[in-house]
Amino acid sequence: MSDGLTLWLTFAAIGVTTLMTRGSFIMLGEKARLPAALHRALRYAPAAALSALVVPDILLDGGQLQPLNPKLLAAVVVVVVALRWRNPWLPFILGMGVLIALRKGLGL
Amino acid sequence: MSDAFRKGARAGWADFLPMSVGLIPWAVVTGIAMRSIGLSPVEAMGMNLIVYAGTAQLGTLPLIATGAPLWLIFVTALVLNLRFVIFSAAIAPAFHDHHWARRVSASYLLVDGVFAVGADKMLGAREPEWRWGYFIAPSVWCWCLWQVFVLVGVLGAEIVPRDWSLEFMVTIALMLLMIxxxxxxxxxxxxxxxxxGAVLLRDLPLRLGLFAGIAIGIASGFVAEHWQTRRAER
Structure with a gap:
């Protein structure tokens, strides 16, 4: 592993990428406006990004498509619970409960 | 502190609170992961304060562990963080009428969860102080929560059971945002x-499959909206 000064330089370099990307358009301010069409397209960014993060996580197991895995079953429970009840904690409790039960109880 | 700021802060915090719970296991896991490659508690918390981006932190750990060259670590972190350019462009109009110091803090504090929960309301709000309150209250809350529970993970690295799949709470939180x-x-x-798209293109290098998936999703939504309006006009 890198040591001492190199390590802190590495942290600084990674930190710069965070500031650069998060700050890009926020810092440019009025000088840079996205074209209207691009801006409309970006409205779909959160839904597309969240899904692109979540779906591989619940469909794949070790890089392979795994349609009947514990995470997918727990995810289905989360969606059903969230659509059915308003309680914000219930999806967490039941989702984690199903996942742990399937993994530990059934050894999936 | 103006009345508008306080109202915005309360609204932003209330909207973000339910999903912020999902950060806790993620933070603990990140803390444990940083210790697991041999960082000292001080180094781990230093990285956490400087970088403040879970995906970039976790993604670069294997490279740091093997002593990879600085440029490779830099580029990898940049790619892992590229989604923030999309977020930054989308949310920038909400900061146009604010002082540069506020914009610098926003550049450090803007995270996925706060963006996903609050971007629409911020962009729709006319009152600048309400908008700032709505952003800064959940952002600072998120930062504190993140630092505290990464510290818990860093210090508890040896005792926390690793087979509890606690990181799945993040997946749950992200799903609850999407619904x-x-x-x-x-x-x-x-x-x-x-x-x-992200599933089918998962084998692309450098996690580009993730970005390709996002791009496909945005394009699909955009085209669908276009068709919908054209059909309505007819």
């Missing part, structure tokens, strides 16, 4: 296409 978004057909299509 209310997918109310319109184009938005639902954007989500489905983005998710399936």
């Amino acid at each position: 209310p978004m997918a109310r319109t057909r184009p938005m639902l299509l954007a989500a489905v296409a983005g998710g399936l």
Whole structure:
């Protein structure tokens, strides 16, 4: 592993990428406006990004498509619970409960 | 502190609170992961304060562990953080009428969760102080929560059971954010296409499959919206 000064330089370099990307358009301010069409397209960014993060996580197991895995079953429970009840904690409790039960109880 | 600021802060905090719970296991896991490659508690917390981006932190750990060259670590972190350019461009109009010091803090504090929960309301709000309150209250809350529970993970690295799959709480939190978004057909299509795109393109190097999936999702939603309006005009 890198040591001492190199390590802190590495942290600084990674930190710069965070500031650069998060700050890009926020810092440019009025000088840079996205074209209207691009801006409309970006409205779909959160839904597309969240899904692109979540779906591989619940469909794949070790890089392979795994349609009947514990995470997918727990995810289905989360969606059903969230659509059915308003309680914000219930999806967490039941989702984690199903996942742990399937993994530990059934050894999936 | 103006009245508008306080009202905005309360609204932003209330909207973000339910999903912020999902950060806790993620933070603990990140803390444990940083210790697991041999960082000291001080180094781990230093990285956490300087970088403040879970995905970039976790993604670069294997490279740091093997002593990879600085440029490779830099580029990898940049790619892992590219989604923030999309977020930054989308949310920038909400900061146009604010002082540069506020914009610098926003550049450090802007995270996925606060963006996903609050971007629409911030962009729709006229009052600048309400908007700032709505952003800064959940952002600072998120920062504190993140630092505290990464510290818990860093210090508890030896005792926390690793086979409890606690990181799944993040997946649950992200799903809970998506459900209310997918109310319109184009938005639902954007989500489905983005998710399936990321799955099908998962073998692309440097996690580019993730970005390709996002791009496919955005394009699908955009095209669907276009068709919908054209059909309505007819």
